[in-house]
Amino acid sequence: MAWTWMRDSMRRWDCHTTRDRSRYTAAAAAPRTTATQQITPSIGRGGPASTSGREHFGLTPARAVHPTERGGRCDAAAVHQGGLGRSDVLGGTPGPPPLTSRRIMNRRIKSCDRAEQLASLVLEEVANFDQQNNTHALSRLAKLFRGSRQLLSLSEMVGNELPSAQVPPALLPAIQALTKRMYHLISSYDSWDATSSLWAYAQLGYVDEAAMDTLCNMALAMVHTFKPADCANVVVAFARMDYIHTELLRQLVPAVLDVIGECRPGEICQLLWAFARLGCHPGDLFLTEMVDAVHWHLDEYGNQELALVLWSLARLRHLPPLPFLAAAETHLLIRLPLLTPSDVCVSVWALPRLRYKAVRLLDELPAALLPRLPTLPNRELCGLVSAFATARHHHRVLLEAVAAEVLPRLPSLKPQELCIVLWTYGAFHHRPEHPDFARQLAGVLYDRMPQLSPQGLAMTAKALAQLRWRSGPLLAQLAGAAERQLAGFKPLEMSQLLWGLSQLHCPEEAIFHAVVRRCIAILQDQQHPHYGHMRHRVVNSIIASCQRRGFIPWLLLDFAESKGIRVKQPCGPDARPLGGGGCSGVGSSISG
Numbered sequence: 001m002a003w004t005w006m007r008d009s010m011r012r013w014d015c016h017t018t019r020d021r022s023r024y025t026a027a028a029a030a031p032r033t034t035a036t037q038q039i040t041p042s043i044g045r046g047g048p049a050s051t052s053g054r055e056h057f058g059l060t061p062a063r064a065v066h067p068t069e070r071g072g073r074c075d076a077a078a079v080h081q082g083g084l085g086r087s088d089v090l091g092g093t094p095g096p097p098p099l100t101s102r103r104i105m106n107r108r109i110k111s112c113d114r115a116e117q118l119a120s121l122v123l124e125e126v127a128n129f130d131q132q133n134n135t136h137a138l139s140r141l142a143k144l145f146r147g148s149r150q151l152l153s154l155s156e157m158v159g160n161e162l163p164s165a166q167v168p169p170a171l172l173p174a175i176q177a178l179t180k181r182m183y184h185l186i187s188s189y190d191s192w193d194a195t196s197s198l199w200a201y202a203q204l205g206y207v208d209e210a211a212m213d214t215l216c217n218m219a220l221a222m223v224h225t226f227k228p229a230d231c232a233n234v235v236v237a238f239a240r241m242d243y244i245h246t247e248l249l250r251q252l253v254p255a256v257l258d259v260i261g262e263c264r265p266g267e268i269c270q271l272l273w274a275f276a277r278l279g280c281h282p283g284d285l286f287l288t289e290m291v292d293a294v295h296w297h298l299d300e301y302g303n304q305e306l307a308l309v310l311w312s313l314a315r316l317r318h319l320p321p322l323p324f325l326a327a328a329e330t331h332l333l334i335r336l337p338l339l340t341p342s343d344v345c346v347s348v349w350a351l352p353r354l355r356y357k358a359v360r361l362l363d364e365l366p367a368a369l370l371p372r373l374p375t376l377p378n379r380e381l382c383g384l385v386s387a388f389a390t391a392r393h394h395h396r397v398l399l400e401a402v403a404a405e406v407l408p409r410l411p412s413l414k415p416q417e418l419c420i421v422l423w424t425y426g427a428f429h430h431r432p433e434h435p436d437f438a439r440q441l442a443g444v445l446y447d448r449m450p451q452l453s454p455q456g457l458a459m460t461a462k463a464l465a466q467l468r469w470r471s472g473p474l475l476a477q478l479a480g481a482a483e484r485q486l487a488g489f490k491p492l493e494m495s496q497l498l499w500g501l502s503q504l505h506c507p508e509e510a511i512f513h514a515v516v517r518r519c520i521a522i523l524q525d526q527q528h529p530h531y532g533h534m535r536h537r538v539v540n541s542i543i544a545s546c547q548r549r550g551f552i553p554w555l556l557l558d559f560a561e562s563k564g565i566r567v568k569q570p571c572g573p574d575a576r577p578l579g580g581g582g583c584s585g586v587g588s589s590i591s592g
Helices: 002-029 073-079 086-090 101-111 115-128 131-148 172-188 191-204 209-221 228-240 246-258 265-278 284-296 303-315 322-334 341-353 359-375 378-390 396-412 415-427 437-451 454-467 472-484 491-503 510-524 536-549 554-562 583-591
Strands: 039-041 057-059
Touching: 101 115, 101 131, 115 131, 115 172, 131 172, 131 191, 172 209, 191 209, 191 228, 209 246, 228 246, 228 265, 246 284, 265 284, 265 303, 284 303, 284 322, 303 322, 303 341, 322 341, 322 359, 341 359, 341 378, 359 378, 359 396, 378 396, 378 415, 396 415, 396 437, 415 437, 415 454, 437 454, 437 472, 454 472, 454 491, 472 491, 472 510, 491 510, 491 536, 510 536, 510 554, 536 554
Parallel strands: none
Antiparallel strands: 039 057
């Protein structure tokens, strides 16, 4: 009997052990995920998507767990390390978070797919908005308005001026209503509310200095809590608006350095681009850290982002280390088939200004771009060929191909594009082999000469001299247009204009005397905006051009010497004799 009891006990113990072993084996075989894999913040406030869901988190398990794989509590804990809920015990899925008035309003805002539709919703419900709804509505309105327009191309982003956004009259009442509501809710705004509102106003092109001051002061109080997206929003807003909060911009630099390890490529690119557009140098330490951050994650940067980074560093006159520039060139070479002409133009323009000549890139680019030349618009075609001139890299095959492609497009080129093409060939002293190129270009230039800007006229005169293309009617038209617009010329442009005209032996002498009189007027007025640009090289170039024309401007020479400018004494038969006074030269400078 004792033996029977012992045998039954052993059987029960063995069964229990086998059952437990199978349970723990199944638990060990079940996929375990860490907390970082399981719980990730939902894209919302502080991120690139919607502004709702600030404190909500989404579960992202590595894979779905089948009910048959759940062997016990260990499996449940592996799926949700935060603990078991009722839905976990019953084998169901977690239910959605409870609907609140804030979430319902955010859903209504997000459901609007047209700016006019959202504007009408704002006018109806703005009194019921809380701070998140107000910020969400303003940002959504800016995104819908931006989506209805053509997005800025890379060439427009790096242009001299950004295209200004004009608020449609239909959206203005909604923007004003949101601004008025913002004043009531500003005390409950967080950093994302303040910075995204600034970004939205900039995208809409709506500038209200009182509202900007209120938002910037609130952002300044919370600048120590800024995330990378907050910093990018503020600087981009300042770059697009005619408004800057100096103290906030100053405090942004250390704020960015504190979170630079969390910055994504798009945020770093926006920060650099915005500082470059503002013309505000953030400091060598800031730019050095930015370059290091880009260098470590260079593979993650897109073609346009990399081109904008190089352009921004060139505009800010920051010279990155050679390993970074070599790595950037290597990445551009690897992605050569995927580069757009705008990417090529901006990159090739920026690299020589960073004191780096990308020889491999410049040698391999034409072969990849020549088949695509007929598909390029005029702006990109002119930018491509001028980028090679900026890099001082002469490629005969590319220049001939561009000349053949530009020739039928000459009537459709804008005046600025026409000057760029002529300046490029002049910089290389390259005359295209096409027999009709010079004749057709001269005809178009003659018709467009009154439309050229002072810079364009100076570029045209210099390029014609470098190409040694001399045409009497064309020079007369050029001199007349320059004399009419002389008040808009800068000192350097005046020196280039006279250099080109003197090299071509222009018979029009009035333009030379007009330039001399303008230079004297600038030197007489120390408050003149161009007074500081009257340097010795500019003055000496103008004097030498006048001497080549046949007279010496003694009065300009005397004024320049009296202002401390180093002037080379002219030599030749018209030079002033030793001991001669300045008064005898005054008449000669006026009469020629």
